[in-house]
Amino acid sequence: MTLVSLDALVAGARAGLLVSFPTDTVPALAALPTQAALIFAAKQRSQDKPLILMAASGPDLWPYVQGSDREYKIWQELTDKYWPGGLTLVLPASALVPKVMNPTDPTTIGIRVPANAIAQNILSRTGPLATTSANVSGQAPLQTMAEIEQQFPEVLTLITTESQNEVSAMGVPSTVAKWTGMDWQILRQGAIKLNF
Template sequence: MTQVSLVDLIAGARAGLLVSFPTDTVPALATLPEKAGLIFAAKQRSQDKPLILMGASAEDLWPYVKGSENELKIWQEVANQHWPGALTLVLPASNRLPPQINPTDPTTIGIRVPNSAIAQTILAQTGPLATTSANFSGQPPLQKLIEIAAQFPEALTLATTELSDEITGLGVPSTVAKWTGADWQTLRSGVIQLNF
């Protein structure tokens, strides 16, 4: 069980290790996009369940998607309304995306900017990370970093002493909306209610 300081967690993430930290929804398991296989292995997760690319800002994430000028405008309007926040947008992926994030359909990518100071601090220094909830596949997301450290001893987990002023997450995964080419389709309902 490895609980580490913020500095060590950021260094570990940048070195390609598996890390865990709080977000505005549920705590994340995260790693560099090209190391996404670590998450699938740790969670015993099926390859057909893609990971989310989380970034500190929308500007960090737009290079990983591709669309027409008009589509980008629509996506940016939705992002401006709900980011940072508990909304994941599933969009057509650019060729910058490592296929390990979405092994069965590398043509799409889920992206999100969390409304969490600690998560944004980490992501601003690591760049976008492949993320998912911290739990074994099919089980409820773990809420406490101490439980995550116990269940995922291979992950660097943020020490709770680093979180004195951090608001804990909502405990509900993000809303997931997919762009169909003409409209939005809600794949998972969460805190954010979308009225498309």
């Protein structure tokens, strides 16, 4: 049985274990950025599909990206509008990002702040975590903690009450926008509709 309390999940994540918790889009599989290889292994995910760095707030994420003052201003205008929420920005990675987060292109990192109180509580206590949807690669994202516990028995999965059991607010993954150096490129239209 790997369903655990919030405190046990936070302690497990800090200790470098694989954890799962609800977000505002689909439930997340998460680990410390340095332990990101655990996520690739559990999901049977190919190395060319990078993970997302998720945190409780924008200021927690800015140290992991690098850009000019002008770029930071552009990025923050977008995050002020859509964070917390279902928007992932792919930005130039700083030296703080472990290569294992994005093995085939360590120069970029996807970052996001979820609009979910449980996720924010966890992330405010663990610091930024490497995350992705909770599912075997290529399969549909799992929607409940019970399904996650069944498919990933080795993962510390958050116990939720009956009312929270259908934890996925939307079941739609985040929108992913990549900064090209000049403007935005939409890699995936998801929870937030963007038009540039």
